[in-house]
Amino acid sequence: MLEVLRSAWKLADLRKKILFTLAMLVVFRIGVHIPVPGINLDVIAELISQGQLLGFFDVISGGAFKNFSIFAMSITPYINASIIMQLLTVVIPALERLSKEPDGRRKMTQYIRYGTVILGFVQAVGISFGLRRAVIEPGVGTTLLIAITLTAGTAFLMWLGELITDKGIGNGISLIIFAGIVSRVPAGAVAIYEYLKAGTASVFIVLLFLVLAVAAIAGIVAIQEGQRRIPVQYAKRVVGRKIYGGQSTHIPLKVNQAGVIPIIFALSMIMFPPTIAAWFPENAIAGTIARVWTPENIWYQVVYALLIMFFTYFYTAITFNPSDIADNLKKYGGFIPGLRPGRPTAEYIEKVSSRITLAGAIFLAGIAVVLPSIVSLTRLPVYYGSTGLLIVVGVALDTMKQMESNLLMRHYQGFLK
Missing domain, CATH: 1.10.3370.10 (SecY subunit domain)
Incomplete structure (x- = not known):
């Protein structure tokens, strides 16, 4: 980097x-x-x-x-x-x-x-x-x-x-x-320093927090960059005296195709009732909702995890169309070895996508539910949200990739000149 x-x-x-x-x-x-x-x-x-x-x-x-x-x-x-x-x-x-x-x-x-x-x-x-x-x-x-x-x-x-x-x-x-x-981040670092200075937090707790942060970032990078590559073969075509096609490539299916969207959807839905209830503090029903429906409640965490998994599948199904990929492969003479072009190819891609989406959904649910709970045990004054961490890592990776592509393009232009 x-x-x-x-x-x-x-x-x-x-x-x-x-x-x-x-x-x-x-x-x-x-x-x-x-x-x-x-x-x-x-x-x-x-x-x-x-x-x-x-x-x-x-x-x-x-x-x-x-x-x-x-x-x-x-x-x-x-x-x-x-x-x-x-x-x-x-x-x-x-x-x-x-x-x-x-x-x-x-x-x-x-x-x-x-x-x-x-x-x-x-x-x-x-x-x-x-x-x-x-x-x-x-x-x-x-x-x-x-x-x-x-x-x-x-x-x-x-x-x-x-x-x-x-x-x-x-x-x-x-x-x-x-x-x-x-x-x-700077305000969080200053707050941790003040806790250390006052003796509220020990050096061991701060080191544990840093190790956890690095491990979480490494895990997010691995999942964000992880992909299942489906091999694709293009048939040879003879046009005049030239031969086109015949090369092998692959379809990269990302493990986490939905990104951070499922967590945002799930968080918005699960926090909507207590947030609205907080606007009516005099109401008895609203007071009960605000008091009971909190992250400390085990059912809150279970529902949150299930919502994340549901929205992961939902958003992936909306944005990823295996039939379009199969049709494009058939149109340009491509095929997956061992499968007929068309519907069998679409069904196979959908099956593979469904399996890796499960891994992505479990990862998102785990990092959204388990990570903040572990961090809260350190009692450090830092909002270490999984959503923010996913966004930061994802944007940093995308920006670095764009910068690398710009550098590569400049090298090609210099070579051609």
């Missing part, structure tokens, strides 16, 4: 892209500290401490939600709009045809932008209503001011992310989330 960064820094155009990306991330971090007017931040901090879902939003936004800044909603409306568009593409044939057209991708990106603004405004109104205890002067005008400010902040982040993708290095939206999560 360090060698890749060193090589990229020596090239003027790549150095310019890296500096541009860092400059845009600095703009994002400055915006995190610009507050929305008319909000009592002490009440926001109290609500975040009561609900894990709000704490998760604060992690994703890099502390912007706790500050209730203009970027408090972060880029979540854009992510939601992208996921909804992806699901609708599978359900609606017209959108599926549009996605395969030459100009279709640009139109779908435009639809996602419109969806981001609409979802952002709806979410901002919901936040303004749900956090009405924190509003200093409640009213329709104040609610609209807060909703419009939060929506404008999300739209600006969307534009910033697309600008990074276009003129910088890596995926801009992912890097904004990455920067938000990583920004909490």
Whole structure:
């Protein structure tokens, strides 16, 4: 990784892209500290401490939600709009045809932008209503001011992310989330140092935490990069005096094809009831839900793990189509040795995908449920969330791969010149 960064820094155009990306991330971090007017931040901090879902939003936004800044909603409306568009593409044939057209991708990106603004405004109104205890002067005008400010902040982040993708290095939206999560690391390190200084935590506990962190990162890298390679053979074709095809290749099926999406879906669903209940502290039923449905409850953990496994299979089934792969192989003269092209090939790919998805689902459920429980035993003041860790590792790997591909392309260009 360090060698890749060193090589990229020596090239003027790549150095310019890296500096541009860092400059845009600095703009994002400055915006995190610009507050929305008319909000009592002490009440926001109290609500975040009561609900894990709000704490998760604060992690994703890099502390912007706790500050209730203009970027408090972060880029979540854009992510939601992208996921909804992806699901609708599978359900609606017209959108599926549009996605395969030459100009279709640009139109779908435009639809996602419109969806981001609409979802952002709806979410901002919901936040303004749900956090009405924190509003200093409640009213329709104040609610609209807060909703419009939060929506404008999300739209600006969307534009910033697309600008990074276009003129910088890596995926801009992912890097904004990455920067938000990583920004909490220095504060966590200072807190651990203070615990050591005060004697609240021992050196052994801190070393145990570091070993656990390194092991978790290594495991995530292994699963993220792990793949099952299905061999493919292309038949030889004679066209005139030339022979085409005849080469062997493979179809790489990733162990974790769904990424971090299942954990986000499962966390949103399982934390929705207690988060809503926290908004109505006087209600007896809401008080019971908030008191009982907590991470300390064994049934909470069981349901959480089952939801993650369900959404892993669901999202993989939505985004991965074995029939399309089998049809493309047949179209270009490819086949899996020992299988007939067409339906038998699709069934075999689906069977293999189902088996490796089980391994990915068990891994995601394990790292989401077991890892935070083990870390909590150390009693260190660090939010070591599995979701944030998966996002950070995944974005870092993708960014490094893009940087390596840029370096490889420069080498090829130099060779041709």
